[in-house]
Amino acid sequence: MNTVKIVVAGPRGKMGSEALRMIQKQDNYELVACVDKKNGGWKVKDIDGLPPFEARIYEDMDECLQEVEADVLIDLTAPEVGYKHTKSAFEHGVRPVVGTTGFTTDQLEELTDLSEQKGLGAVIAPNFAIGAVLMMQFSKMAAKYFPNVEIIERHHDQKLDAPSGTAVKTAELIQQVREEQSQGHPNEKETIPGARGADFDGMRIHSVRLPGLVAHQEVVFGDLGQNLTIKHDSFHRESFMSGVKLAVDRVLELDVLVYGLENLME
Numbered sequence: 599m600n601t602v603k604i605v606v607a608g609p610r611g612k613m614g615s616e617a618l619r620m621i622q623k624q625d626n627y628e629l630v631a632c633v634d635k636k637n638g639g640w641k642v643k644d645i646d647g648l649p650p651f652e653a654r655i656y657e658d659m660d661e662c663l664q665e666v667e668a669d670v671l672i673d674l675t676a677p678e679v680g681y682k683h684t685k686s687a688f689e690h691g692v693r694p695v696v697g698t699t700g701f702t703t704d705q706l707e708e709l710t711d712l713s714e715q716k717g718l719g720a721v722i723a724p725n726f727a728i729g730a731v732l733m734m735q736f737s738k739m740a741a742k743y744f745p746n747v748e749i750i751e752r753h754h755d756q757k758l759d760a761p762s763g764t765a766v767k768t769a770e771l772i773q774q775v776r777e778e779q780s781q782g783h784p785n786e787k788e789t790i791p792g793a794r795g796a797d798f799d800g801m802r803i804h805s806v807r808l809p810g811l812v813a814h815q816e817v818v819f820g821d822l823g824q825n826l827t828i829k830h831d832s833f834h835r836e837s838f839m840s841g842v843k844l845a846v847d848r849v850l851e852l853d854v855l856v857y858g859l860e861n862l863m864e
């Protein structure tokens with residue numbers, strides 16, 4: 599089994615630190631460096647609470663990838679920086695596995711083109727939890743029969759982007775099969791702006807941010823005399839790690855950008 603050399607961006611974060619613990623458990627993964635906005639020049643083991651890796655922390659992705667030989671970048675940072683890191687990975691011949699959410703459609707298209715130009719695979723997955731991927735797939739199935747649908751996503755209050763990447767991806771999957779229509783009363787009026795949530799192609803998305811939450815989503819379908827609710831909860835960030843590992847293993851064989859873990863699941 600070949601060793602996979604990995605750079606992690608965002609190692610001090612909630613997801614990045616969990617990814618380090620996942621890497622520590624794999625015999626064929628090697629953490630070769632990390633990138634974060636502070637602690638440049640430190641070793642990972644010097645940071646309280648992180649596994650005792652010797653790998654160095656850089657504050658600049660280009661500098662890191664010039665100095666270090668890597669196969670895969672795992673990015674778990676923040677929207678704008680994650681996008682820059684992903685571009686930098688392509689420039690240095692490194693395959694990105696991106697969990698960072700909040701990329702715009704234009705950014706996703708640009709990264710897809712870059713992946714194709716470079717012939718380098720990449721995985722961008724708004725949600726690495728297998729249960730969440732199934733929740734999205736089941737929602738797509740249901741939307742064919744229940745075109746009236748609203749998405750309620752709930753996350754911890756440190757989250758930067760709204761709606762969540764998972765909610766946007768769910769709405770995109772539903773859009774592929776749902777008859778186009780507007781929902782609610784044609785004359786409805788918001789007396790407080792935003793009361794009806796974000797409008798994605800006539801579907802409403804509601805974002806809840808509260809301390810104590812991790813990552814949760816309900817997709818509620820309505821029809822005469824019946825409702826169907828499809829729900830997923832991540833109670834711990836360990837829930838994302840089997841998906842991160844799947845993406846790292848599969849990205850090595852890819853020469854295109856894959857958006858969504860469902861495309862890697864049989």
Ligand SMILES: NC(=O)c1ccc[n+]([C@@H]2O[C@H](COP(=O)([O-])OP(=O)(O)OC[C@H]3O[C@@H](n4cnc5c(N)ncnc54)[C@H](O)[C@@H]3O)[C@@H](O)[C@H]2O)c1
Nearest residue numbers: 608610611612613634635674675679697698699724725726
């Ligand atoms: N795809 C998934 O399954 C999944 C699951 C959970 C979270 N996420 C996403 O992952 C990202 C990280 O989430 P989190 O909860 O770990 O966030 P966090 O705030 O706990 O951690 C972010 C990390 O990025 C680093 N960072 C921030 N700005 C930076 C910069 N300019 N340069 C370098 N490093 C920088 C921070 O120092 C920190 O280490 C978010 O976009 C979140 O939406 C995705």
Ligand SMILES: O=C(O)C1=N[C@H](C(=O)O)CCC1
Nearest residue numbers: 699724725757762763764813
């Ligand atoms: O904690 C977060 O932030 C999460 N973000 C992802 C999203 O935006 O969908 C996935 C779940 C956790």
